[in-house]
Amino acid sequence: MYRYDEVDYRIVRERVEQFRDQTRRFLAGELSEDEFRPLRLMNGLYIQRHAPMLRIAIPYGHLASRQLRKLAHIARTYDKGYGHFTTRQNMQFNWPALERVPDILAELAEVEMHAIQTSGNCVRNTTTDAFAGVAADELIDPRPYCEIIRQWSTLHPEFAFLPRKFKIAVSGSVEDRAATLVHDVGLHVVRNADGEVGFKVIVGGGLGRTPMVGEVIREFLPTHHILTYLDAILRVYNRYGRRDNKYKARIKILVKALTPQGFAAKVEDEWLHLKDGPATLRDVDVAHYASFFNDPAYETRAANPEGFAAKLAEDRAFARWVEHNTRTHKQPGYRSVVLSLKKTGVPPGDITAEQMEAVADWSERFGFGEIRVAHEQNVILPDVKESDLYEVWQLARSQGFATPNVGLLTDIICCPGGDFCSLANARSIPVAEAIQRKFDDLDYLHDLGEIDCNFSGCMNACGHHHIGNIGILGVDKNGEEWYQITLGGSQGNHTAIGKVIGPSFAQADVPLAFEKIMNLYVEQRQDGERFIETVRRIGLEPFKERVYAKHH
Ligand code: HEM
Ligand code: SF4
Numbered sequence: 003m004y005r006y007d008e009v010d011y012r013i014v015r016e017r018v019e020q021f022r023d024q025t026r027r028f029l030a031g032e033l034s035e036d037e038f039r040p041l042r043l044m045n046g047l048y049i050q051r052h053a054p055m056l057r058i059a060i061p062y063g064h065l066a067s068r069q070l071r072k073l074a075h076i077a078r079t080y081d082k083g084y085g086h087f088t089t090r091q092n093m094q095f096n097w098p099a100l101e102r103v104p105d106i107l108a109e110l111a112e113v114e115m116h117a118i119q120t121s122g123n124c125v126r127n128t129t130t131d132a133f134a135g136v137a138a139d140e141l142i143d144p145r146p147y148c149e150i151i152r153q154w155s156t157l158h159p160e161f162a163f164l165p166r167k168f169k170i171a172v173s174g175s176v177e178d179r180a181a182t183l184v185h186d187v188g189l190h191v192v193r194n195a196d197g198e199v200g201f202k203v204i205v206g207g208g209l210g211r212t213p214m215v216g217e218v219i220r221e222f223l224p225t226h227h228i229l230t231y232l233d234a235i236l237r238v239y240n241r242y243g244r245r246d247n248k249y250k251a252r253i254k255i256l257v258k259a260l261t262p263q264g265f266a267a268k269v270e271d272e273w274l275h276l277k278d279g280p281a282t283l284r285d286v287d288v289a290h291y292a293s294f295f296n297d298p299a300y301e302t303r304a305a306n307p308e309g310f311a312a313k314l315a316e317d318r319a320f321a322r323w324v325e326h327n328t329r330t331h332k333q334p335g336y337r338s339v340v341l342s343l344k345k346t347g348v349p350p351g352d353i354t355a356e357q358m359e360a361v362a363d364w365s366e367r368f369g370f371g372e373i374r375v376a377h378e379q380n381v382i383l384p385d386v387k388e389s390d391l392y393e394v395w396q397l398a399r400s401q402g403f404a405t406p407n408v409g410l411l412t413d414i415i416c417c418p419g420g421d422f423c424s425l426a427n428a429r430s431i432p433v434a435e436a437i438q439r440k441f442d443d444l445d446y447l448h449d450l451g452e453i454d455c456n457f458s459g460c461m462n463a464c465g466h467h468h469i470g471n472i473g474i475l476g477v478d479k480n481g482e483e484w485y486q487i488t489l490g491g492s493q494g495n496h497t498a499i500g501k502v503i504g505p506s507f508a509q510a511d512v513p514l515a516f517e518k519i520m521n522l523y524v525e526q527r528q529d530g531e532r533f534i535e536t537v538r539r540i541g542l543e544p545f546k547e548r549v550y551a552k553h554h
Contacts (some may be wrong), residue, residue: 303335428476
C-alpha cells in the first residue's frame with residue numbers, strides 16, 4: 003500500500019490549515035457564501051439537505067486498517083455514528099458540523115487521508131478494480147498507475163479549474179470491473195501484437211443527464227506515456243470544453259461535438275509536444291510506485307484444504323455464502339471476501355463505526371491489514387485463507403455483513419436520494435428496501451441469478467442507474483415522487499445504457515413491477531441464461547406488455 007512521503011504530508015497538512023482559516027473567515031462573515039463555495043468544494047464539502055456533506059477520498063478504493071479505524075472514530079465523534087460508501091469508492095459523512103470540518107480534516111491527515119478534489123471542477127479520485135492486485139485475470143496491477151495519476155492530478159495547477167468535474171478509471175484485468183466505459187477517461191489494459199502490455203484509452207463516457215458510453219481514441223498506449231497522454235486529453239478539454247452551460251460542460255459533450263475522430267486528432271496533435279517530455283514515466287519511476295504494491299507474504303498453500311471442503315459439504319448456508327460473496331484469488335488457498343453492505347433494511351453502502359472497527363480487526367487477523375471498497379458499495383477483505391473462511395463467515399454474520407447476495411438483485415447500488423441529497427427528485431432508500439423485502443427469499447433470489455439493479459434519486463445518476471440491468475430513476479411529477487424503470491443496461495466489457503420501459507410508477511407499485519419483470523424472465527429464460535442475456539435476446543416489448551398489462 004502506498005505510504006505518504008514528506009511532500010504528501012506537507013501538502014495535506016498545509017491544506018488543513020488553509021481550510022481552517024477559510025472556514026473561520028466564513029463563519030466570521032469575512033467571506034461570503036459565493037466566496038466560500040469554491041473553497042469548500044475543493045475540500046469535498048457540500049451543503050446538503052440537513053447538514054453539510056463531507057466526501058473523503060479513498061484513493062482507488064484502498065484502505066489500511068488504521069485508516070478505517072480513523073473513519074470509524076470520525077463517524078462516532080463528528081457524525082451520527084456511520085458513513086456511506088459511494089459508487090466512486092469514496093466515503094461520505096452526512097452530518098458533520100461545518101465548524102468541525104477542519105478538525106476532521108486534521109484527523110484524516112494523521113492517517114494519510116484527505117478530502118482534496120472530491121468535488122469541484124477538477125480531476126477527482128481515480129477509481130479502479132476493487133480486486134486489483136489479487137484478481138486471477140489481471141494482466142497488470144493498476145494500482146501503481148492509479149497512484150501515479152493521483153500524484154499528477156493532485157493540485158495540478160493547469161487542471162484546477164476545468165469546465166467540469168473529471169473522473170478517471172483504470173482497469174488492469176481482462177474483465178473491466180472499474181466501469182471504464184462510463185468515465186471521462188477510462189484506461190483499460192490491453193496486449194498488443196508484440197505481446198506488450200499497455201492501455202486502451204477511452205474518453206467521453208459518463209452518466210448524468212446525457213448518458214454516453216465512452217469512445218476508444220487510442221487502441222494502445224504504452225504504459226510509460228500515460229501522463230503525457232492524459233495531459234494532452236485534459237489540455238484539449240480545458241481549451242475546447244464548454245464553459246457557458248454547465249449541462250454541456252462534461253468532456254462527453256465535447257467528444258460528441260468534435261466526433262471521437264476529431265477529438266482524437268486534437269489530442270494526438272497536442273501529444274506531439276508532450277510525448278517523451280519530462281512527464282514520461284521512466285522504468286525507475288514505475289518501479290518506485292510498484293514497490294508499494296508488492297505481494298504481501300502469502301503462504302504456500304493447497305487450494306481447497308480439507309477442513310474447508312468438509313464445511314462446504316456439510317453447511318449449505320456457508321456454501322451459499324462462499325459461492326456468492328467470495329471471489330477466486332491469484333494465490334492458491336486464498337479467496338477475497340466481499341462483505342455485503344446490502345442487508346435488507348440498511349441503506350445500501352452505509353456502515354456503522356462499530357462495523358468499520360470490526361472490519362479493520364478482521365483485515366489484520368485474516369489478512370495483511372488491507373481493505374478495499376468496491377464501486378458496488380460493498381467492502382472487501384482481499385486476502386483471506388480458505389481455511390479461515392468459516393470463521394470469517396460467522397464473524398461477518400454477527401455484524402450483518404453476510405447476506406449472500408453479492409451480484410444479485412438485492413445487491414442494489416443506490417445513491418442517498420431524497421433522504422439526504424438536496425438535488426433529489428425522489429427518495430431511493432425506502433424503495434430499495436421495499437425491493438429487497440420483496441425478494442427476501444434466498445432460494446428465489448439465487449435462482450434469479452446475477453442481476454445488477456442500480457438506483458438514482460435524480461438524473462445526475464450517482465447510483466449509475468443507466469448501466470443497471472434494471473435501473474430505477476426517481477422523477478418528479480407535480481411535486482410527487484415517481485420512479486422510472488429502465489432495462490438492458492450493463493457495465494463491464496459490454497457496457498450499455500438501459501432503455502426506459504414506459505411511464506413511471508408510484509412508489510408503492512415499484513416492487514410489483516419488479517415482480518412482473520422477474521416472472522417474465524423466469525418464464526422466458528433459456529438454459530443458464532442470465533437476466534441481461536434474456537433481455538438482450540427478447541428485447542423490451544414483452545417486458546413492457548407484462549408490466550403495463552391491465553390484468554396479470
Ligand atoms: C449527496 C450529495 C451529492 C450531490 C450533491 C451529488 C451531485 C452530483 C451531480 C450534480 C452529478 C452530475 C454531474 C454531471 O453530470 O456533470 C453527480 C454525478 C455523480 N455522482 Fe453524485 N452527488 C452526491 C452524492 C453522490 C453519492 C452518494 C454517490 C455514490 C453513491 C455519487 C456518485 C456520483 C457518480 C458516480 C456520478 C456519475 C455520473 C457521471 O458523472 O457520469 N454522488 N453527482
Ligand atoms: S443521483 Fe441525484 S439524488 Fe442521488 S445523490 Fe446524485 S444528485 Fe443526489
